[in-house]
Amino acid sequence: MIKAITGTNDILSEDSYKWRELEKLVNKVMSLYNYKEIRTPIFEETALFSRGIGDATDIVSKEMYSFIDRSGVSLTLKPEMTASVARAFIEHSLDKKQSLSKLYYISPMFRQERPQAGRFRQFHQFGAEAIGSQSPLLDAEMIIIAYDIFAKIGLTNLKVKINSLGVTESREVYKDKLKEYLLPHFNNLSEDSKKRFDTNILRIFDSKDDKDQSIMRDAPLLMDYLDNISLEHFHIVKEVLEKSNVPYEVDPKLVRGLDYYCHTTFEIVSGSVGSQSALCGGGRYDGLIEQLGGKPAPGVGFAAGIERLLLACKNENVFDIKEDPLDVYIILLDSELKNKAFEAMLELRRDGLKADADYLSRSIKAQMREANKYNSRFTLFVGGDEYKNGEYLLKDMSEGNQFLFKTSDMKGLIKKIRE
RNA sequence: GUGGGAGUAGCUCAGUUGGUUAGAGCGUCUGGUUGUGGCCCAGAAGGCCGUGGGUUCAAGCCCCAUCUCUCACCCCA
Structure with a gap:
């Protein structure tokens, strides 16, 4: 039997409705904040990601x-969206079309990781990018957008963590300090962290190893090495979050894995x-656009994982929405009338009512059981004495009441259903 | 890439120290008289017990391999 590729999922109809509703919500909120949708190809030249995200990751x-x-070109299914958006920004000279580009997306991403709870090889993210301004208001706006969407969904068990990586220069100074501090402890670090020492030393803070943690407890913090501009930038972000009623905590150990980050991370x-x-x-x-060959332009953005979000919803019992029930289910009493019944059903559908009927005789x-399964609000009986009298019988499924309508009076019937 | 757990009906799972025709609940389908659902009742369909080897008179159960799922590490949304 051929099965779906490891780490990929079919989204069956019970779930796809939920996905659609979530996407609607994202579209709505993004538009409130005046972000415009961007869709980029599923695959790109491999070099885009190695230059953008960083070879060491x-x-x-x-x-x-x-x-x-x-044709011999190395291509890659996109593992994240920021590099693609940056590429499109440069390629279409968006900086010349407007001073600030506020873009958002909903898209599948691909990473060949080992699957586990909330992680898949094809997964989906929505996110936003604002390119063209250094304003810390935008850093805060990103956090607020994400927070607003999560809150609208109904999630409560959330924690907003923020940190500042400052500018590259101060970060390099700090990295040397950290190396200096860690060198005497090097042999006590976990194997993973020994590797991180060279590749991405900041991520040792993220280690789940107990020994690593105790070593890092006394390590110097990046926050103490930030220059005044970075501190001021960070201060404004925090201030705006407070005024926007977004509860947050500063986590000086929050470092992100991707190479291109500076200043605020969250x-x-x-x-x-x-x-x-x-x-x-x-x-x-702020350095990414230039690094990818564009004219320097600062940017800020975020990405949210849809599968994880829906997993959290499931576990918190929120966003448990069901598809609208059927308005009418047609009950065919005389099989000779099936064409007539189909016509009536079509009329209902074309008038905007959700209608269905039995196709299996x-x-x-x-x-009736089928109508009940679809939670149909009404059933319409076609046939029998009523039809001989030129009438249809309409039954209200929750009340049990039945009403007669002239077959010529579809308007009246539709009006009744819409009540 | 590393480690733990698990693969029996569409779904959730039972299957005793290896021993005849492999079970339950839910779901599906059909009925419970002439044209009416939900509840209830009855019946039916549906499984090469993940796959391939091996041990044995005998394997769903034991052994090996393999695949898949799952959780954690790594990494990251």
């Missing part, structure tokens, strides 16, 4: 779905999912 070095196409984590608790993450990337009992 695991995402680029071993988790990308890369392949050589027939995550919103949920206590309702497993170990993959970050529902969204993001930050500022089943018994009346079976048809």
